[in-house]
Amino acid sequence: MARYEQVQGTVALITLTNPPVNALSAAVRLGITETVTRALRDPEVKSMVICGENGVFCGGADIREFAKPMSGPPLVPMIAAIEEGEKPVVAAIEGAAFGGGLELALGCHYRIAHSKARVGLPEVTLGLLPAAGGTQRLPRLIGLAPALDLITTGRHVTAQEALKLGIVDQVTDQSALDLAIQFAQQVVGQPLLPRKLSTRQTPCPPDVDGLLEETMAQVKQRARGAMAPIACVQAVRAAATLPYQAGMQKEQELMATLFHSSQARAMQYCFFAQRAVGRWSLSSGAHSGNSKPRPVSKVAVIGLGTMGRGITVALVKAGMSVLAVETNKKQLEIGKQMVSAMLKHDAQKRNATPRLDLLHFTIDLLELKNTDLIIEAVFEDMALKKQVFKELSSVCKADAFLCTNTSGLDVDELAAVTKRPELVVGMHFFAPAHVMKLLEVVHGSRSSPEAVATAMHLGKRLGKVSVLVGNCAGFVGNRMLKPYLEQANFLLEEGATPELVDGALEEFGFPMGVFKMSDLSGLDVGWRIRKEAGLTGPNVDPRDPPRRRQGRRYSPLPDLVCEQGRLGQKNGRGWYLYDKPGGRVATPDPSIHKFLEEYRIKHGISPRQIDRQEVVERCLFALINEGFRSLDDGIAAGPEDIDMIYVFGYGWPRHRGGPMFYAGMVGLPRVLTRLEHYRQAHPEVPHLEPSPLLRRLVASGSPPINKWRDFLQRPHSQL
Numbered sequence: 001m002a003r004y005e006q007v008q009g010t011v012a013l014i015t016l017t018n019p020p021v022n023a024l025s026a027a028v029r030l031g032i033t034e035t036v037t038r039a040l041r042d043p044e045v046k047s048m049v050i051c052g053e054n055g056v057f058c059g060g061a062d063i064r065e066f067a068k069p070m071s072g073p074p075l076v077p078m079i080a081a082i083e084e085g086e087k088p089v090v091a092a093i094e095g096a097a098f099g100g101g102l103e104l105a106l107g108c109h110y111r112i113a114h115s116k117a118r119v120g121l122p123e124v125t126l127g128l129l130p131a132a133g134g135t136q137r138l139p140r141l142i143g144l145a146p147a148l149d150l151i152t153t154g155r156h157v158t159a160q161e162a163l164k165l166g167i168v169d170q171v172t173d174q175s176a177l178d179l180a181i182q183f184a185q186q187v188v189g190q191p192l193l194p195r196k197l198s199t200r201q202t203p204c205p206p207d208v209d210g211l212l213e214e215t216m217a218q219v220k221q222r223a224r225g226a227m228a229p230i231a232c233v234q235a236v237r238a239a240a241t242l243p244y245q246a247g248m249q250k251e252q253e254l255m256a257t258l259f260h261s262s263q264a265r266a267m268q269y270c271f272f273a274q275r276a277v278g279r280w281s282l283s284s285g286a287h288s289g290n291s292k293p294r295p296v297s298k299v300a301v302i303g304l305g306t307m308g309r310g311i312t313v314a315l316v317k318a319g320m321s322v323l324a325v326e327t328n329k330k331q332l333e334i335g336k337q338m339v340s341a342m343l344k345h346d347a348q349k350r351n352a353t354p355r356l357d358l359l360h361f362t363i364d365l366l367e368l369k370n371t372d373l374i375i376e377a378v379f380e381d382m383a384l385k386k387q388v389f390k391e392l393s394s395v396c397k398a399d400a401f402l403c404t405n406t407s408g409l410d411v412d413e414l415a416a417v418t419k420r421p422e423l424v425v426g427m428h429f430f431a432p433a434h435v436m437k438l439l440e441v442v443h444g445s446r447s448s449p450e451a452v453a454t455a456m457h458l459g460k461r462l463g464k465v466s467v468l469v470g471n472c473a474g475f476v477g478n479r480m481l482k483p484y485l486e487q488a489n490f491l492l493e494e495g496a497t498p499e500l501v502d503g504a505l506e507e508f509g510f511p512m513g514v515f516k517m518s519d520l521s522g523l524d525v526g527w528r529i530r531k532e533a534g535l536t537g538p539n540v541d542p543r544d545p546p547r548r549r550q551g552r553r554y555s556p557l558p559d560l561v562c563e564q565g566r567l568g569q570k571n572g573r574g575w576y577l578y579d580k581p582g583g584r585v586a587t588p589d590p591s592i593h594k595f596l597e598e599y600r601i602k603h604g605i606s607p608r609q610i611d612r613q614e615v616v617e618r619c620l621f622a623l624i625n626e627g628f629r630s631l632d633d634g635i636a637a638g639p640e641d642i643d644m645i646y647v648f649g650y651g652w653p654r655h656r657g658g659p660m661f662y663a664g665m666v667g668l669p670r671v672l673t674r675l676e677h678y679r680q681a682h683p684e685v686p687h688l689e690p691s692p693l694l695r696r697l698v699a700s701g702s703p704p705i706n707k708w709r710d711f712l713q714r715p716h717s718q719l
């Protein structure tokens with residue numbers, strides 16, 4: 001797992017060989033320990049170079065080993081032996097040096113990087129801290145403030161930034177390995193002590209306490225309940241305030257509290273789940289391994305509303321040529337201005353040139369005739385979308401893919417109006433589409449594996465986490481959101497305020513609660529959908545009592561709020577008050593409280609005290625319950641798919657792993673018992689009826705999440 005060679009007569013070359021990313025498994029650590037010892041003992045060897053096979057230095061500790069009992073040599077003494085040795089060691093960094101990989105490089109005396117390499121300490125994103133000396137050596141190398149930034153965010157930096165920060169000594173466009181070998185020969189005989197980072201003092205600003213306090217306050221706010229970023233600040237503080245060995249001790253103590261935590265397990269689960277969702281499969285036997293995406297070079301976007309603009313920007317940022325289509329010149333001009341401004345703004349932030357040359361605008365559908373893939377992003381209205389699909393089907397070339405950016409309409413119904421239903425798939429982007437990482441790719445009953453593969457691949461090119469889902473109202477994400485929103489409204493009826501509900505959900509870790517989120521999205525969006533569904537407005541069955549629709553409990557509260565002209569952030573009034581139309585700062589509104597009180601009096605509801613536990617349980621367990629139903633229906637392939645949809649699309653806190661992982665952490669029997677309890681208290685709410693899958697899992701002894709697929713029935717799988 002570590003190859004040993006002697007090159008140029010006097011240089012020991014140690015190559016990590018653990019594909020694909022040379023993770024520091026027990027065997028690799030043993031290999032490094034043995035080869036370093038050999039090189040230190042060999043009188044012919046004057047210096048060493050450490051590199052990684054296949055153009056990757058090292059992806060860090062082997063994350064899969066974290067769940068197993070520790071074996072093999074630990075990292076800390078292994079790295080200490082490199083640093084303490086009296087022969088210079090040069091790290092030749094190609095590809096990536098992340099986590100333990102960068103910590104290994106920091107134990108070397110010099111670092112040479114290829115210009116395309118990236119380095120970073122992403123442990124915080126796995127619920128951990130860089131506990132192989134990273135929190136002590138990096139601040140000593142680059143100073144307190146930049147080290148705090150890198151360690152608490154886990155962000156990766158380019159070789160150029162690493163050079164500026166002082167993490168690496170040289171960057172080359174040629175072979176980093178060749179340069180490192182040359183370098184290793186040149187530095188023989190030079191004093192080594194100053195190169196040993198553990199012997200240095202951490203460069204600090206005059207007001208160390210001020211910087212640490214300010215950082216801690218910012219980190220706590222950003223962390224939303226995650227423990228690791230806070231532990232990272234505490235560990236880096238030790239680098240500024242304690243001698244090296246005491247700092248290392250502190251680093252180990254803090255790591256011990258994180259290592260077996262449920263947060264670390266949740267975040268490591270997310271790491272693998274994110275990669276697993278890319279490996280899709282269909283019941284037909286087609287899967288990502290046997291279905292090739294078709295190359296796509298020309299893409300068109302139909303409709304330059306909020307979604308269409310975001311999608312266009314995402315495509316251009318990925319280097320793709322885009323034809324943007326609107327219905328008339330006026331709309332086209334508005335769209336053009338906005339897309340160009342968004343691209344310029346984005347490029348400015350990255351100090352880059354906006355790729356406006358990749359953009360083309362038209363109102364003429366005939367210009368689509370050479371396009372490979374079309375993403376329709378018109379208003380969410382089935383009749384309109386059908387009309388667009390009919391036209392696309394006749395003007396586009398016969399093998400062009402037709403994709404719809406719908407958030408929940410029936411993809412099969414759209415496919416049916418075309419002459420090529422096998423080339424139709426859903427691509428559900430999330431707003432803002434150029435920022436949000438999630439893409440739900442919707443498999444219609446006639447979508448071909450090639451169409452699925454092409455949409456999934458395109459999502460990847462756009463830097464999205466693409467998740468394949470089946471075709472049903474709301475797909476996976478919005479289908480599960482429905483019972484969540486419903487419970488939040490019922491809680492208001494029963495005595496809660498928007499602030500109480502949102503506070504509980506934000507304390508759980510969501511960036512914003514359900515009512516703030518609704519204000520941000522615009523309250524009229526759901527209102528229109530409810531009108532179309534006959535839940536409010538003129539099509540309501542006149543025999544329905546005010547708080548019942550279609551045979552079940554219904555809360556008209558959101559409709560009544562809209563009827564008052566409160567549409568959310570866009571007009572400055574929704575569930576909250578905003579300083580101005582479009583304002584972002586939500587203030588509780590006494591007139592909403594009064595409205596809720598009057599509503600309860602009118603409907604004879606005695607308000608009761610509602611605590612935060614009830615808010616979290618009712619909203620989240622109802623959502624989770626729908627997740628189990630989606631799994632059983634074959635709309636979601638596995639719990640990982642649901643979890644990634646919620647983490648990347650709906651702000652579910654990563655340190656809680658996603659709704660299905662969270663259910664496992666809480667304990668399936670508890671989720672079942674609480675749902676049964678709430679169902680008994682609210683018999684008119686069918687969403688609270690525990691799903692058959694949840695019952696089967698509990699009856700089978702609540703197996704771990706990776707075994708849930710064995711319990712699915714899926715009589716009507718959509719995948």
Ligand SMILES: CC/C=C\C/C=C/C(=O)SCCNC(=O)CCNC(=O)[C@H](O)C(C)(C)COP(=O)(O)OP(=O)(O)OC[C@H]1O[C@@H](n2cnc3c(N)ncnc32)[C@H](O)[C@@H]1OP(=O)(O)O
Pocket residue numbers: 020021023058059060061062063064075096098099100101122123126128129130131132272275276
């Ligand atoms: C006791 C601990 C003491 C000290 C603290 C040290 C802690 C650590 O080092 S924790 C690990 C920190 N490192 C990371 O977080 C980096 C993780 N990896 C990546 O970011 C990326 O994989 C990459 C940039 C290195 C490569 O990206 P890419 O080329 O896109 O490949 P993939 O991400 O798809 O990965 C390929 C394949 O490798 C698996 N993998 C990647 N890194 C690790 C790892 N560190 N340990 C175990 N496995 C790893 C990844 O899961 C993929 O496999 P699967 O598709 O089967 O999941």
